[in-house]
Amino acid sequence: MDIKIQIRQLSVSYNGTPALRSITLDIYKNCITGFMGPAGSGKSTLITLINRMIDFEEGVRYDGEIRIDGINVLDPAVDVVALRRRIGMVFAVPLPLPRSIFDNIAYGPRLKGITNMTDLYAIVEDSLKKAFLFDEVKDRLMTSAMKLSGGQQQRLCLARTLALQPDIILLDEPCSGLDPISTAKIEEALSELKKDYTIILVSNNTKQIARTSDYAAFFYMGELIEFGETPRIFTNPSQKKTEDYIQGKFG
């Protein structure tokens, strides 16, 4: 299987306090890689580095390499705007923009310069279908996205990300505020999407990682404790800490 993202000796600190220590990790193409770990373990920090959203934090220093298709995205010369158009991101809280469903999803394509309404509609429809939301909203695409339920909003955010036609999708605890049914719908969507995309799912819900991911990584206190194929991690972890975490002894 191809490696999509290579993380090499990556260290990050916030105002001098280390958040990630010398992480080395490979993310495979067309797979769901789950990042798990207790709060403050550095898993969210890691994904914000991949699309350089970390630039909006203050007092951050990082060191090391993240290579996507061989190009180091931590290089200061990298065009972050183009980078972010290749890497979609879904946040922990559903964050629709205060405009219509259609405009939310068309936001990314429009930034790319697509203005033709037929093209835009095709992209919107396609993205909504992939996020399993189209049937629920097809009659009210022009109504405000704020009126959707939490679960719908989160799928809208997923669809909005898909509309960018990215290679990689980063999901930062996307189901933390959702009910089990909404969660199931998103997980269903993800398992379909991995055919076309490389997905990184951050979650502190170990069961979700077990259900959905192909590979799993366990972070603790800024260190990568263990990484491997999900079934192995969950059935036969090589580290004591991993086992304790999976069994719910802390976290």
Added chain:
Amino acid sequence: MRLPPRFVNTLVALLLDLVALGTVGILVVIVCVIVVKGIAYIDLNFLFTYPEDMGRHGGVFPSLIGTIFLVALSICFATPLGLGTAIYLTEYTKETMMTKTIRFGVESLAGIPSILYGLFGFIFFVIKLKMGWSLISGALTLTIMILPTIIRTSEEAIKAVPRSLRIVSHSLGATLWETTLKVVLPCAAPGILTGIMLSIGRAVGETAAVIFTMGSSLRLPTSLFDSGRTLAVHFYILAREGISMEKAYATALVLVVSILAVNILAYYIMHKVIAKYS
């Protein structure tokens, strides 16, 4: 003798109630006096005919148009500048010595009394730049005068836009400007509009800065370099020179009602926004 605290408490509550109502009463009385005394002399004719005999007879049409032109021009100049400043201060830069200096400048401008704006506009635009007493001199002077209001309200409005929306926009590959234009400004629009409305109110009612920069010609200004007399200046001259009390009250009515309408609309929009975010 010491009064029992509970009694004092009730007394004070009552007293404060009266004081607050009394103060609002001042506003009500002012508006009522103007409306009651002015309403009899005002009709469409008054608004759309030319004044005769220094304003003793006839209407206020040139002043009305002069006021609209003056205010529209100064808003057109001040809004991009003020909005640009607010965007720069909130979106494009971090708190540094420089932003502190800019904020100090804005605060200082806000504190300068209008007569000094008049003095400055007179010497700079009218005399040094040889624009004469004209619409353009008045508009440029007012632009500087209302700039702080627009900057401060816009800044407040922009700051109130949740950070998360910006983050989302950036994550979708928008540049800082695209984010500002497509996400931040639309969300902040009502607040910015409130600032513009308040500035309009201020500009319409201004006299001291206008009279020395735009002059007081009663003619209809037909070019940027024509002198003109705004409603506020016209009212000042009518009232002060005792030309016609009827016309003065009628002009005051137009002035006060339009300013109050703009202000009330501004507060209404602001209130809507507050209701939306909370």
Added chain:
Amino acid sequence: MAVVTFMRVVGAAIICLLISAACGNQTSSQVVYRRHVVTIAGSTSVMPFTEKLAEHFMIEHPNFIINVQSGGSTAGIQACLNRTVDIGMSSRELKHEEKSLTEIIICYDGIAVIVNPENPIRALSLQQIRDIFAGVLTNWKALGWIDRRIDAVTREEGSGTRSAFEELVMHGAAIDDGIMVQDSNGSVKEVVATDPYAIGYVSLGMVDTRVVALHVDYVRPSVETILARQYKIVRPFLYLINGTPSGPAQQFITYVLSKDGQKILEREGLIPVYAKK
């Protein structure tokens, strides 16, 4: 959605305004092209009469625009000196260094000393008036009325009426600092009309039923007494031109000095030039 609409509306409104402003300018410049414009500025005393003359003149000559600005005699003289106006208006004589301008006397104006109609006093001597404005006489009792402070009102520094009054009445004595100051004929009249204890001085042409003009040294101020050279507080109203006037300006001046123009001034209570001669 609503916000976006808002922005669009605001944007559209601003664009419309800009376009209309731009169009407005264009049409006006075309109009100006065909019309003759005469700019006149100066003394607030002369201005109302010039306004009136201009109104009549423009009815007869619709292709003329006469722009009348106040500003005061000194400002009018200055504006005329640096040629920012076609005609300057002055209600005081030119000083030595201003003599390069050509003076045209358009009429004569008496300065009336006015009191409120409630005031029973109808006559004062020049000396008494001088004492009042010099701050020597401060109570109406000394003049035979009630025991009440005299609220004298004067004009501000730079006013032509004030300098004429200083010359004709004060004879070099200084006007007291404690006296109220108003900045136009109209506002002086307004104070006198509303305050029963006030006394002030304005252009004779401004006197109407709301105030009473006092007899000075037993002479009633009027066109007749001025013509008979009995009423002494008189000054000329001047138009000033710098060099040769433009055609339109000359045309307006000719109109002002014509029988028609002079009649208008006479009706306003001023003394026409031909009568004085």
Added chain:
Amino acid sequence: MPKNRAVLIDQIIKQTMRICAFSSLFFLFLIFLFILIEGLPLFYRVGVGNIIAGFKWAPTKGAFGIFPMIVSSFLVTIGALILGAPLGLACAVYLAEYAGKKKKLFLKPALELLAGIPSVVYGFLGVIYIVPLIRTYCGGSGFSLLAAAIVLGVMILPTVISISYDALMSVPRTYREGSLAMGATKWQTTYRVVIPAASSGILASFILGMGRAIGETMAVIMVAGNALRIPGSILDPLRTLTSNIALELAYASGDHRLGLFSTGVVLLIIIMILNYLANFVIRQKVIK
């Protein structure tokens, strides 16, 4: 990866915004520059003392003393504060502590609308109603320190109210709850806890109110009588720095005009000091 067009546009816009942001400073600089250029030569020629401490203002005769106007400006301002400050503070306290939500919703904008009424309208109503009242019941011409103080007292209310209100509202809830829990009545809480805690903001509101009063022009011209002497009583007319400029600017030329700009310089300095003081007072609290 090369920088794309959007990023370039972003840079251009950033520079444009920066220019906008500096425009305020530029305008402030221009205002200072031109008022000082016009105003300072006379200080140099006539002497600072002869202007600031001179008693005689007769610019056409070479006397440029504005001491009576400086004094008058402060007298009017203090008068306005005596009337406006307690009233404004009372309204702010009422709004912040006593008014119900519904009442507040109506009262706060209504009080702020007072700021929207043009100063000429205040002046006009002052001339029509307050001046004759003073003339009839107190004596004098009515055009007086008292009339100006009353009109300005009303005019500074919105400033005093809104800034005091903000200061009162920023007092933490826990202060009030602590006091009320100890059995204090609402008034005792307000008087002994909330107002002292908000005192710096309230003081700042008074200072900014002073700034507003000292800078007001048209209303003052209309009601103050504009005499050149320091008033001997509150019923005497007086002329402030602002009205001196506005009364004579249109007429002035040569040294007379320079004299008015000198008046402007003095006014500008006073205003700057007041603004700085208000800022200082507010910041003082933050540091604490």
